[in-house]
Amino acid sequence: MNDPSRRRILSRIRSSLKSVTPENPPSAPAPAPKRTPAARIKHLTQRMTAVHAEVHVVEKTHWTETFKALAAEKNWREIACGSGHPLIDELKMAWQTDANDLPVLTPCTAASAPFKARLFQVDAGITSTMGAVADTGALIVWPTPAEPRLLSLVPPVHVALLPAERIYNSLAEAMTEQKWKAGMPGNALLISGPSKTADIEFKLVYGVHGPRELMVLMLV
Amino acid sequence: MYRAQTFDFKKNVQAALADRRLRRNLRAAMDILIDNRHKAFPDAAALERLRSRGHAIKQHALNRLPRLLEELEGRCRENGMQVHWAETAAEANDTVLSIVRAHAARFLVKGKSMVSEEIHLNAFLARHGIEAVETDLGEFIIQLCRETPSHIIVPAIHKNRQEVARILHQQIPDAPYTEDVEELTAIARHTLRRRFAEARVGISGVNMAVAETGTLVLVENEGNGRMCTSVPEVHIALMGIEKVIARLDDVPPLLRLLTGSATGQIITTYVNMITAPRRKGEKDGPREVHLILLDNRRSHILADPELRQILMCIRCGTCLNHCPVYTRIGGHAYGHVYPGPMGQVFTPLIEGVQETGELADASSLCGACEAVCPVKIPLPALLRRIRRERAQPHSAQGGGRLKNMAEAAVWKGWALANVFPVLNQAAVKAGAKTGRLPTVAGPLKQWTNVRTAPRFADRTLHAMLNATGDGDE
Numbered sequence: 094m095n096d097p098s099r100r101r102i103l104s105r106i107r108s109s110l111k112s113v114t115p116e117n118p119p120s121a122p123a124p125a126p127k128r129t130p131a132a133r134i135k136h137l138t139q140r141m142t143a144v145h146a147e148v149h150v151v152e153k154t155h156w157t158e159t160f161k162a163l164a165a166e167k168n169w170r171e172i173a174c175g176s177g178h179p180l181i182d183e184l185k186m187a188w189q190t191d192a193n194d195l196p197v198l199t200p201c202t203a204a205s206a207p208f209k210a211r212l213f214q215v216d217a218g219i220t221s222t223m224g225a226v227a228d229t230g231a232l233i234v235w236p237t238p239a240e241p242r243l244l245s246l247v248p249p250v251h252v253a254l255l256p257a258e259r260i261y262n263s264l265a266e267a268m269t270e271q272k273w274k275a276g277m278p279g280n281a282l283l284i285s286g287p288s289k290t291a292d293i294e295f296k297l298v299y300g301v302h303g304p305r306e307l308m309v310l311m312l313v
Numbered sequence: 314m315y316r317a318q319t320f321d322f323k324k325n326v327q328a329a330l331a332d333r334r335l336r337r338n339l340r341a342a343m344d345i346l347i348d349n350r351h352k353a354f355p356d357a358a359a360l361e362r363l364r365s366r367g368h369a370i371k372q373h374a375l376n377r378l379p380r381l382l383e384e385l386e387g388r389c390r391e392n393g394m395q396v397h398w399a400e401t402a403a404e405a406n407d408t409v410l411s412i413v414r415a416h417a418a419r420f421l422v423k424g425k426s427m428v429s430e431e432i433h434l435n436a437f438l439a440r441h442g443i444e445a446v447e448t449d450l451g452e453f454i455i456q457l458c459r460e461t462p463s464h465i466i467v468p469a470i471h472k473n474r475q476e477v478a479r480i481l482h483q484q485i486p487d488a489p490y491t492e493d494v495e496e497l498t499a500i501a502r503h504t505l506r507r508r509f510a511e512a513r514v515g516i517s518g519v520n521m522a523v524a525e526t527g528t529l530v531l532v533e534n535e536g537n538g539r540m541c542t543s544v545p546e547v548h549i550a551l552m553g554i555e556k557v558i559a560r561l562d563d564v565p566p567l568l569r570l571l572t573g574s575a576t577g578q579i580i581t582t583y584v585n586m587i588t589a590p591r592r593k594g595e596k597d598g599p600r601e602v603h604l605i606l607l608d609n610r611r612s613h614i615l616a617d618p619e620l621r622q623i624l625m626c627i628r629c630g631t632c633l634n635h636c637p638v639y640t641r642i643g644g645h646a647y648g649h650v651y652p653g654p655m656g657q658v659f660t661p662l663i664e665g666v667q668e669t670g671e672l673a674d675a676s677s678l679c680g681a682c683e684a685v686c687p688v689k690i691p692l693p694a695l696l697r698r699i700r701r702e703r704a705q706p707h708s709a710q711g712g713g714r715l716k717n718m719a720e721a722a723v724w725k726g727w728a729l730a731n732v733f734p735v736l737n738q739a740a741v742k743a744g745a746k747t748g749r750l751p752t753v754a755g756p757l758k759q760w761t762n763v764r765t766a767p768r769f770a771d772r773t774l775h776a777m778l779n780a781t782g783d784g785d786e
Binding site: 279294298 | 448467588
């Protein structure tokens with residue numbers, strides 16, 4: 094690292110701070126209030142619907158049927174999904190074994206460029222989640238090779254699958270329990286609702302660059 | 314539009330104050346922002362604890378800055394990012410240009426970044442034939458009409474929908490004239506989606522960078538930031554060196570303070586945490602991530618224990634929203650990238666106290682900025698310090714030189730009157746008799762030119778209190 098700018102900046106900072114004795118790091122905050130699982134579901138739903146997310150509480154055993162009904166209701170023709178996640182495998186199975194006229198399910202398995210262009214065409218993208226944060230109301234989404242980063246961003250609707258037992262009290266709690274420090278993904282996201290802006294006269298408009306709708310299927 | 318090259322602050326202020334439409338647009342917007350913030354922090358005691366924590370986190374990070382920057386650099390490199398250091402705006406611009414050229418890009422897409430404004434990146438790139446497309450809706454609007462942001466969070470807040478309607482209709486081919494905000498937003502979405510899909514390079518700012526994991530945290534609502542950082546093959550992240558924090562544990566409290574203070578949100582739509590370029594097997598995400606660490610005089614500011622505190626700023630913009638001056642004149646009048654109280658302190662420190670220190674004069678020192686600052690920066694004290702520095706360079710103890718003889722004479726008279734109570738009583742009684750201030754010459758003339766001079770009451774407060782038996786005589 095023989096970078097003269099780097100050397101000069103660091104040496105200036107060191108000389109600027111030479112009289113400073115770094116004190117101990119700030120103490121840990123009081124932990125967020127612990128809610129019961131039912132209260133977490135309620136609080137998360139409240140927070141997320143307040144910012145325009147659509148939350149459906151569905152039974153784990155037949156969520157794919159509920160999803161089929163929602164897709165039909167919304168008139169979707171094509172839905173993009175990942176591959177390799179158990180829930181997504183379950184979804185594919187449900188699609189394969191159904192003789193009805195369902196929207197096309199397009200897995201993102203193609204090489205990078207055509208798949209990217211495809212995402213700009215589909216009606217919805219469906220992803221798994223790492224869980225959610227109850228106190229602020231947000232999903233935790235970690236894109237992976239199985240579920241690309243753009244799957245939750247480019248299509249006009251993002252459908253997120255959230256197992257209810259993975260709702261944490263706070264972001265701090267989620268970070269600790271999921272051991273984020275030990276291995277951050279390339280891209281970790283908190284998503285609280287659909288894309289929005291208030292840049293013109295503070296009027297809220299949804300779907301400015303990302304999805305217009307965020308649909309959460311909370312699996313209980 | 315007001316430009317820094319011909320900076321005449323007083324003239325700018327007068328023009329802004331006389332602009333009724335600007336003042337209407339601003340007042341409406343600021344009232345909403347103030348109200349939203351208030352609702353986002355319903356528990357005053359909890360907010361106080363959170364602010365103390367925010368202060369402690371940022372102070373601790375600044376005190377350990379060299380180590381944290383080295384740690385951040387090391388982690389980012391391990392994670393596969395490329396890290397560049399820039400001492401000056403020019404060096405940061407050159408670094409961006411060389412990356413853009415290496416990828417033969419003709420244009421790039423940009424997420425909102427105040428640091429990119431600070432280094433005047435767009436103008437620099439334009440001079441080298443590269444178009445920088447702003448993608449945040451507010452930034453997109455003001456770029457179309459060739460203006461600069463008037464607020465660090467809501468850049469086009471000085472425009473109303475009719476103005477936006479005209480701008481989009483005139484500047485975008487085939488865009489119909491509409492005052493419907495949804496339709497206006499749809500026009501921007503449509504126009505920018507194509508640019509996202511074609512862009513080879515995306516640029517963003519950084520809200521905080523976590524040293525222990527090498528993670529860049531970006532906060533936004535629109536999704537344009539995620540587009541800029543995950544669609545193109547190359548992502549360039551620009552950050553001031555003061556944005557580094559020590560630990561991942563510091564993120565939740567700062568995030569809460571930032572979004573609550575900035576827009577009154579409990580959380581933004583997206584919190585985008587970037588730790589690595591596309592990893593093996595990933596189908597998307599940038600193949601290269603470049604982090605540019607900008608100094609631009611920050612390392613000099615650090616040398617002063619008092620002024621150093623401005624580097625704790627997390628750019629939430631709430632001091633602008635609560636400032637009685639900003640809310641009346643708007644951002645452009647300040648003539649520089651960072652307006653409002655934080656800008657009145659930060660701008661002179663990066664651009665020169667003699668050149669721009671006048672900015673610090675535009676404050677009543679009411680203390681609203683300090684009262685709402687999420688990391689408790691003592692902004693009024695720093696504003697006074699900038700004034701002192703300008704009047705008497707390098708005087709840490711204050712006692713700034715008085716500007717003119719008349720002002721000096723008034724203060725002398727005041728001092729004299731208070732040393733000799735008889736003189737004071739005589740002067741006050743004279744005022745009460747005539748009902749006018751004893752003199753409207755000298756410095757008071759400036760005041761009374763634009764305001765009605767207050768009238769003295771018939772009787773002094775002393776006399777009234779004595780009459781009711783509450784006095785001390």
